[in-house]
Amino acid sequence: MLSSVFRWFSGRTRSRRLARYAISDALWSRTLAGLPFLLNWPQADLLRLRETATLFIAEKEFTTTQGLPLTDEMVISIAVQASVPVLELGIAWYRGWHGVVIYPGEFVIRKEVMDEDGVVHDVREEASGEAWEHGPVILSWEDIELGGAPPEPGAQPYNVVVHEFAHKLDMLNGESDGIPAFSSRLHADVDREQWADALYAEYEAFAGRCEQVPERRWNTDPILSLLDPYGAQHPAEFFAVASEVFFVEPVALLEALPSLYALLQAFYLQDPARRVLHAEQRQEGFLP
Numbered sequence: 001m002l003s004s005v006f007r008w009f010s011g012r013t014r015s016r017r018l019a020r021y022a023i024s025d026a027l028w029s030r031t032l033a034g035l036p037f038l039l040n041w042p043q044a045d046l047l048r049l050r051e052t053a054t055l056f057i058a059e060k061e062f063t064t065t066q067g068l069p070l071t072d073e074m075v076i077s078i079a080v081q082a083s084v085p086v087l088e089l090g091i092a093w094y095r096g097w098h099g100v101v102i103y104p105g106e107f108v109i110r111k112e113v114m115d116e117d118g119v120v121h122d123v124r125e126e127a128s129g130e131a132w133e134h135g136p137v138i139l140s141w142e143d144i145e146l147g148g149a150p151p152e153p154g155a156q157p158y159n160v161v162v163h164e165f166a167h168k169l170d171m172l173n174g175e176s177d178g179i180p181a182f183s184s185r186l187h188a189d190v191d192r193e194q195w196a197d198a199l200y201a202e203y204e205a206f207a208g209r210c211e212q213v214p215e216r217r218w219n220t221d222p223i224l225s226l227l228d229p230y231g232a233q234h235p236a237e238f239f240a241v242a243s244e245v246f247f248v249e250p251v252a253l254l255e256a257l258p259s260l261y262a263l264l265q266a267f268y269l270q271d272p273a274r275r276v277l278h279a280e281q282r283q284e285g286f287l288p
Helices: 002-020 025-033 043-059 072-083 141-148 160-171 192-212 215-220 229-233 235-248 250-256 258-268 272-283
Strands: 061-064 099-103 107-114 120-127 129-131 137-140
Touching: 002 043, 025 072, 043 072, 061 072, 072 099, 072 141, 072 160, 099 141, 129 160, 137 141, 137 160, 141 160, 160 235, 192 229, 192 235, 192 258, 229 235, 235 250, 235 258, 250 258, 250 272
Parallel strands: 061 099, 099 137
Antiparallel strands: 107 120, 129 137
């Protein structure tokens, strides 16, 4: 009896939030126009994405810094992009934290780094995004706008929102190690240990490629021109970089690294390359 009452209450709360924080048609259309990688999505998926983004807005608090005005366009753009990775997983995968902080541009972060001799150094570096465990996601609005622009020919796919929210999914089970949490219900067919071993093998192969290929040739290498070599720093960065490409340039990732694509497909429960290919077939008249 208690569980049925809880389900009814949850559904009622969801409906109220969808109504209270509804995204207007005009704002929705402008948001999609600014995110080219979503233009090939089927209408059914876009409808669910709109609902997920609405719930995200209802649950998270958005703030800006350095006098940057907060606009509805900013909130909706971030919410939509953040909702892409959890479209099939559910908004509950972003539980346990509430804040999104937006800087006008890159910001300085401080972190401790241990060198090979065991000496800890205090390092300051510029960043376009950062995700804190149990804390906020911090984003550069300038970089969000860069990610929404059509990519330059030969440029690597870039989406700081997907990148940082992939980190959030990675952190859901505690350590940021490139291995996200898995659901016994949603991922019943996935062996987590095998998945982790395969992901680490992909990471090691990628890191090895970054070492073997001279940096001056990275932009002509079929893999390093697709996946940012920044992902070679750590498995967590590799997972986040790969997630960007999985959603922004899925067909290219499927063709270049089908085994990595399959791993991300198994976790996110999405097949974005199929969306793109079906859209192309519809445009050419092969599908109704």
